[in-house]
Amino acid sequence: MFESAELGHKVAKKVYDEEVPLLREQLLQAQFELSESSTFQTFIIISGVDGAGKGETIKTLNAWMDPRHIRTNVMLKPSAEELERPDMWRFWQVFPPKGKIGIFVHTWYSQALLDRVYGISTNSQLDQHLERIEKFERMLVNEGVLILKFWLHLSKNGQQERFKALEKDPKNSWRVTERDWKHLKLYDKFIRVTERTLRRTSTAEAPWIILEGADSRYRELTIGKAILQALNQRLSAPKNHATTLPVKVTVAKSDNLSVLRSLDLSQTLDKKKYGSMLAKYQGKLALLAREPGFKKISATAVFEGFDAAGKGGSIRRLTGALDPGLYRVIPIAAPTEEEKAQPYLWRFWRHLPRQGMITIFDRSWYGRVLVERIEGFCSESDWVRAYEEINDFEEQLIDNRTLVAKFWLSISQEEQLARFKAREQTGYKRFKITEEDWRNREKFQLYEQAVCDMVDHTSTEIAPWTLIEANDKNLARIKVLRTFCELIEKAL
Amino acid sequence: MFESAELGHKVAKKVYDEEVPLLREQLLQAQFELSESSTFQTFIIISGVDGAGKGETIKTLNAWMDPRHIRTNVMLKPSAEELERPDMWRFWQVFPPKGKIGIFVHTWYSQALLDRVYGISTNSQLDQHLERIEKFERMLVNEGVLILKFWLHLSKNGQQERFKALEKDPKNSWRVTERDWKHLKLYDKFIRVTERTLRRTSTAEAPWIILEGADSRYRELTIGKAILQALNQRLSAPKNHATTLPVKVTVAKSDNLSVLRSLDLSQTLDKKKYGSMLAKYQGKLALLAREPGFKKISATAVFEGFDAAGKGGSIRRLTGALDPGLYRVIPIAAPTEEEKAQPYLWRFWRHLPRQGMITIFDRSWYGRVLVERIEGFCSESDWVRAYEEINDFEEQLIDNRTLVAKFWLSISQEEQLARFKAREQTGYKRFKITEEDWRNREKFQLYEQAVCDMVDHTSTEIAPWTLIEANDKNLARIKVLRTFCELIEKAL
Structure with a gap:
């Protein structure tokens, strides 16, 4: 969830x-229209x-x-008067009227988050709290409110560095408080609770927009453009x-970084090393799948990736380690x-594994937000x-103890071209390359964006x-095998 | 919630x-169109x-x-194979395809309900379960599924009588099981959990349709017409x-009963008795409002009713018992x-009482589903x-310990006419009767329906x-006072 940030x-x-002058002009214009x-x-x-x-x-x-x-509403600790009303009361008091913009810092999420981080509430109670928030926001949306939720993220190191930098700067040292350092210690817990919170409250009508908070210019441009x-x-x-x-907001490309572009595709694994690692992890997987504990869980593995x-x-290296009775590979095509006469998830539900079994999806439910989005096979609201x-x-x-491993296999556009050409020239691989593959290639950038989203x-x-x-x-196959082994190992 | 049932x-x-022959013909026709x-x-x-x-x-x-x-899917206990998959799996297996109708008995609600009745889950866990159900149903609706949820209700006595009648009938005695009698003992608990469940999962897109189950002809006609x-x-x-x-389904008027029509409006309370009861309950209310415990709670009273x-x-009899500093009366007009520049609930949120205080709403948020519905001031989806x-x-x-008392003051159409005429003839009451009142009167039936809904x-x-x-x-004023006193008493 925070990978891009x-x-x-x-x-x-x-x-x-x-960029700023034009952006400001456009924002003022939009604000004027809103007001009018x-x-x-x-x-x-x-x-x-x-920080x-x-x-x-x-x-x-x-x-x-x-x-x-x-x-602008910076909602600090509730006052005595506010505490006597339902939690949401103080927010209702500061709603901007139609035509205006309300900026909220410390919102209806703060209490839910902190209660869970400090162990005051359980996960069930957190979920209950979040459900109320979801209903509240849905009601607002139905009443016409446009809700934009930004989450400014820092990695753990990022946060520490930021605090140190602020403390050194006499103009800003006041910004770092005891509480900040205390929270840093809780960082991991805080992030886990945040992830649950953002996941459960990121809805189509009021999605969370997550961005990196470290660089002020990036942060400001990104938020400005999204608004x-x-x-x-x-x-x-x-x-x-x-x-x-x-509400469809793309975190604007204020710079050229993305999770896909940040991958180091130049890494290699030589054949000899590959051979020994393959043997090692295939052996490990074979043993894991035979452990008594595995009879109480099940696993799915989702494979998505650019064509070729x-x-x-990679799937064959996985299945090569397994008894044929233990797994099924489900290729997903049109x-x-x-299947068309059912909700789109139906075709995946039907193949869910029994306990002790593994289902491997060669393409998956993610088709909805990849090919179906790009080809317009479903409406924008749908995806x-x-x-x-x-x-x-x-x-x-x-929750059912069915593990979910999700692999995106990424290659560069150049490598794809080379593989396409090779396929055309190899008799037994020629069937693997179609007109459609060449067409998809033209949409490489669109796919790249869809994958990042x-x-x-x-x-x-x-x-x-x-x-x-x-x-x-070689590298890809080993990373898939190793990741899958680790996932099972952790669950047993 | 079950009053009408x-x-x-x-x-x-x-x-x-x-009625049945025509209904069957129409149902077959609709089914044919669905299928086509x-x-x-x-x-x-x-x-x-x-039962x-x-x-x-x-x-x-x-x-x-x-x-x-x-x-038709009567979902009994899950099989071993079903238990190995996520709870919802077995339902996905029996979805009818587009064009078809699926009837479900014992659905995704059964487990959630029973777990709570038997104390296996807490309220938080029930809510968590219900939230998942809500999301599941919303997803289905977005995928185009039409969901009709019928709840067949019997009062506690009704259930007991029904079991006895079935047991006596040799053809039907097998229908009554040990489990049924056991459940009867749990009736009150079961109903409480059911009310919570129905309340939280009755949504605009998949509302619950509650009806009385005792009379088979009523039941069948009502369900048939709703479908x-x-x-x-x-x-x-x-x-x-x-x-x-x-989904807007009116429980069809297969007979002439309704919660409003079932009220016995002929009851009276003579002046002398009224005087002594007024003194008694006003005195009681005055004391209750001064109890130390009342400083930790607050109360709202909502007054709705036909014109005149x-x-x-009634409100004055309530406030007559209270210190002026303790209450506020908020008259709700256009x-x-x-207020128009805010979500419609905003005008009520702003008047919520502090602890130890009482807010009386003379008309309320229920305007949304009464006058706004009938006059078309908001869209159908809105109400x-x-x-x-x-x-x-x-x-x-x-949840905030703010009590909510809701009074609907009901009079007959004849009594309303008499009061309107009296107002016109009494100088100081003439301002209380307007053209609009006469117009509203023409909509008496529409209001009656809206109130029942x-x-x-x-x-x-x-x-x-x-x-x-x-x-x-007199009767009305005493019932209001007594009910309000009881509510506070119970909370202290």
């Missing part, structure tokens, strides 16, 4: 200085880890936009259906007539809500994605 | 025999208390409609927005400009989803409605 995003001063139409209000939620720049972000937003039409995008989207939506449209990235080869539905689906698997939304604390550097087939 | 609904054999279009599937859930006729209902539905296009209504509604909906429309039903008079939103709102009040959806275990027989003002 730990890449070290940075925006150069030159770029920033070039006065048909809806906008809530901007700025949350995140300590990720929440305070500075509010300042910037107020400087960039017309502050007369912004109401602009969402405002314009909504201002131009047909009035009677505005509230049923999903080597999914088939749905059958029978936007799919992130949430898929997370719910996988949670059900995990998919990882941002569905790489959860309970079922993370493993990105595989697959330019080198 | 404990009135002793009955349909005469003659009426039944007259094959654009969506229909799930009919038949749940309810034991309320679930089994017979399925039989009838299969007899009335074309069973080749129906898949027909929902099918036709959906079949004629614009295709691209079909799934965003709320005597809301003002919203101000400021249909309002039931759920209002229940959520009141749950927040209750309101009670069905929002008279919950945590905040029940009290229906007040208000043809006699």
Whole structure:
């Protein structure tokens, strides 16, 4: 979930200085239109880890936009009067009216999060709290409110460095408090609770937008652009259906980093080493699958990747280690007539493994947010809500002790071209390359974007994605095998 | 919530025999159109208390409609194979395809309910379970599934009588099991858990339809008509927005009973008795409001009723007992400009009482599902989803220990006419009668329907409605005072 927000995003001063004037002008224009139409209000939620720049972000937003039409609410500890009312009361008191923007720092999420981090509440209670929040936000959306939820993230090291830097700076040292250092110690716990929280409350109508908070220029540009995008989207939506449209915000490419582009595809594994590691991990997998404990759990492995990235080869290395009775490989192509007559997840539910069994999906339910999104096989609302539905689906698997391993096999565009050509020239591989593959290749950038969005939304604390550097087939196969072994080992 | 389902609904054999042939024809026609279009599937859930006729209902539905296009799933205990998969797996296995109807008995609700009744789960865990169900159903609705959820209710006595009657009948005695008698002992607990469950899972897109199960003719006609209504509604909906429309099913008037019509409006309370009871309860209220415990809670009282039903008079009898500093009366008329620029619940949130205080709403948030519904001040989706939103709102009040008393003051149409005329003839009361009152009067039946729907959806275990027989003002005032005193007493 935070993969994209730990890449070290940075925006150069030159770029920033070039982009900001236009962005400010556009934001003011959108704000003016919002104010003129006065048909809806906008809530901007700025949350995140300590030190990720929440305070500075509010300042910037107020400087960039017309502050007369912004109401900024930094919700500190509730007052005595507030404590006598239901929790949500104090937020209702500070709602901006239609036509205005409300910025909220420390929102209805803070208490839910902190109670769980400090062990005051259980997971069930956290979920109950989050359900109330979800209903609250859905009601607001139905009432016309545009909700933008930003989460500013810092890696653990990032947070520590940030605190140190602030403390050294006389102008900013006051910003770092005892509480901040205390929270740093709780970082891991805090992040786990945050992941659960963001996963369960990121809905199609009020999604979380997660971004890296370390670099102020990156942070400001990204948030500014996202607000602009969402405002314009909504201002131009047909009035009677505005509230049923999903909020679709792409974290703008303020720099050139992405989870896929950050992979080091130049890594290799030589043949000899590959041979011995293959033997090692295949042997390990064979033993793990025979452990008595494995009879009480089950596993799924999802393989997605660019065309010709080597999914088939990796799957065969996995199955090569297993008794044929223990696994099934389900290749996912276009749905059958029978499958089309059912909700899209039906075709995957039917193949879920019994205990002690492994189902390997060669392409999977992620088709919804990849090929179906890109080819327009489903509507935009369909694939936007799919992130949430898929997370719910996988949670059900995990709760049932069905492991979920998810592999994205990544290759460069050049490597893909080379493999396509090789396939055309090799008799027995020629069937593997079709017109469609060449067409898909033209959409490489679209796929790249869809994959990054998919990882941002569905790489959860309970079922993370493993990105595989697959330019080198040996390396890819070993990483798949090793990851899968580790997942089972941890569960036994 | 079950008020409407404990009135002793009955349909005469003659009426039944007259209505069934046409209903069957129409159901077959709708089923045919569903099958031809094959654009969506229909799930009919038949749940309810034991002995309320679930089994017979399925039989009838299969007899009335074309069973080749129906898949009936009586989901008994999960098999070993089913237990190895996530809970929902076995339901996914029996989904009917698009164009077909699936009837489900013992559904995804059964386990959640029973676990709580038997104390295996806590309320938090029940809510967590219900949240998963809600997400599951929302996903199905988004995928195009039409979900109809029927709850067949019997009062405690009704259930007992039904078991006895069945046991006596040699043809049916097998229907009554040891388990049934055991469950009867748990009736009260079961109903409490059911109320929570139905309240939290009755959504605009998949509402619960609650009906009385005792009389088989009433039951069958009512369910048959509801299915027909929902099918036709959906079949004629614009295709691209079909799934965003709320499912609006009125429990058809198969007989002439309703919660309002069942009130005995002929009751009276003579002046002398009224005087002494007024003194008694006003004195009691005054003391209760001064108890130290009252400083830790707060209260709201909601007054709704037909025009001229005597809301003002009842409110004054309440406030007459209280220190002026302890309460506020909030009259609710058309919203101000400021209020219009906010979500509709905002104007009520702002007036919530501090601890130790009482807020009396002279008309309330229920305007949404009464006047706004009838006058078309909001869209149909708006008022249909309002039931759920209002229940959520009141749950927040209750959780905060803010009591919620809800009074509907009911008078007959004749009594209303008499009062209108009297007002016109009394100088100082003339301002109380306007053209609008006369216009509203023409909509008496519409209001009657809206009130019944309101009670069905929002008279919950945590905040029940009290229906007040208000043809006699003395009687009404005492019942209001007594109910309010009892509510506070119970909370202290």
